[in-house]
Amino acid sequence: MKRMVVLSCLLILAGCRQSSRPPSDARLWIVASIFPVQEIVREIAGDGVSVFHLLPHGTNPHTYEPPPSLVRDLQGVDLFTGVHPEFDGWIARFLPPSAKILYLSEQDGFVSHSHHPETEQDTMIGDHGQPVNPHFWLSLRRVRAVVPILTDALNTLDPQSREVYETRSRVFLERLDTLDVRIRSLFTGIPGRRFIQWHPAWDDFAEDYGLEIIGTLEQGHGDEPSVRSFRRLIEKARNASVRVVVVDLKVESRAAEAIVHEIDGDLVRLDAIGSPDIPERSDYFRLMDYNAKTLAAALRRP
Template identity: 35%
Template structure:
């Protein structure tokens, strides 16, 4: 082989080696070096125009402000205010309970890239918040319940009250404006629009529930206390301090349900409905699902209001089950 040909062959070999080295580096960065692809994280789903995201913001995924939240309804609030400027990491996936959930390793890694975490004081937060904060010391932690007077049992379900969500929205706006000052005007416009929507939703629910004001409705898990308080209702839970009732307590519930002519017991998909089903069989009631963690938050509250109104006799010629003195 000629000297010229040998030189050309050496150049080709060097080029191929360089390409292999670069490719190996890219593969390792994507997780190939450990033999596995990067683990997925649970993100708030987007469905185009139906996602509720407000207009205006940053174009391109890399430029978005990364915000972590505990539950799906919070993702809705953040997206209404943040619009296209934010991307949201949801810690508790659909179907899981925020009372018992434990974050995955991939979620904890993803938190290292978040710029803000919005708290709502569900049980898993109380157990995991020190580790969540330690995962990213530069992450702004926003307590969305600050300024809200919680019930005596420290019920965390404040997101089910449109009136209390107004307070949460203000905290979210302030947090976003702090970490992304360039987007302040966008966040301000979006928050104002969101607050108007909350007022309209509150008025709509008040109208739906007005005929049954003063009524009592039975639930498995006490998630709807703030909602009930807002609209002049009383929630009667089967669980006692988060625990299933004893035989004596269950017998008392049966008598109370019969006295109130309860025909519907509400359960939620994150919890075992067995106790509610047993009680329903004893009093001849139906078991109906209300989801306190549904992604489409405003539609879910409207549906809940209609279901409660129907259960209390607002349709079909029945009478509301009024609170007993």
């Protein structure tokens, strides 16, 4: 209730205040909800476009309340590159009527194929009624699929810079191919390619590189497994000699810690978001490289 009141006040503020965008700024203004999506857009758009992200590192997109200064910034936006209406759709309420909106996890054409039935609660439904895993940016394959869509959107909004966007798009795709080869090599020859994850963020990454997720601890946001499913997962992990449990960088999960203890395993922290303030994860390529190296090293440990 309190959040609804705050959001209502911010919406009123958005309607009453002018944008902080200077009238002389003729660049495209693009907002993404999270840092990795900002970086994907920036790779294609380049420095001639203003691209920023809304959610600070470690923020829950379901509970975040933007400050008034950021609400004013949103009034000058030309394009919002979101993840999914259920993930960050609330941002659209702060945008001007002229802003174009793209939810990228709905645009890539990939249907979620869950590795484990307990993750079904966290999948989201796309435009055509099919389940969609919103974490598209953690799959190079899915990012490749949205590159032409983003490029077309930029070309439509700024046709004079079409050549720039087309060139940068080609370069970005080439760099994705190079990164894909490098990540694939990291997992080559690993006998134990199975792990448990805390949250269903890594389903598509695992599928891309022939890894197997034998279970997911969190069925939805904040949901912990039942005692029965927890015991079943422990037994499954022991039978498959699984010792790696993947959690998010800042997550404190008693369930994850308990299962690590039960299987004498390793708690491995991956970063799904990254940050411009952390050098080794300060852009999209560094972020994905960091996660791949961290997970591969954990899976290789005897």
